[in-house]
Amino acid sequence: MDLTSSVTQSVGALYKIRQYLSKNLLKILCNALIKSKLSYAITLWASAYKSDLHKLNVLNNRAVCCITFANRHTNLNTLYKKYKLLKLNELQHYELGKHMFKFHNNETPLLLIGNYKVVRDRHNYNTRHSAKDNYLLPLRHRKQDQNSFMYST
Numbered sequence: 001m002d003l004t005s006s007v008t009q010s011v012g013a014l015y016k017i018r019q020y021l022s023k024n025l026l027k028i029l030c031n032a033l034i035k036s037k038l039s040y041a042i043t044l045w046a047s048a049y050k051s052d053l054h055k056l057n058v059l060n061n062r063a064v065c066c067i068t069f070a071n072r073h074t075n076l077n078t079l080y081k082k083y084k085l086l087k088l089n090e091l092q093h094y095e096l097g098k099h100m101f102k103f104h105n106n107e108t109p110l111l112l113i114g115n116y117k118v119v120r121d122r123h124n125y126n127t128r129h130s131a132k133d134n135y136l137l138p139l140r141h142r143k144q145d146q147n148s149f150m151y152s153t
Helices: 003-020 023-039 050-068 076-082 088-104
Strands: none
Touching: 003 023, 003 050, 023 050, 023 088, 050 076, 050 088
């Protein structure tokens, strides 16, 4: 089963039971049923083209409308802020930040360690970029390579 059909089923289940539960319980269920699926390996699949992610964005928005009992014409930005929920792109940035934090503190798997280079290891010059422990982006010539996981980190 692919991700979109799995999330669609979970959103449908939320709509069926939402009249029996409080908003707080619905938020917990939404995190368990939907956010867990979306956040799993999001740093890998969320670098796809925006057109491919559109359906997941729509499903995420429907889940927010479901747990807040809002209609489809409500401003979603206020709902995300009010209920402290993350949009899909914000969830990707959050998970990516966690990943880079683990790398910076030497907590990543050994397989990924050789993929990152610190600017100060590239040359001995004291520059603003090298003084901040910034990382180098891998050199990618094709546009589709720039959407890869390693380029987004």
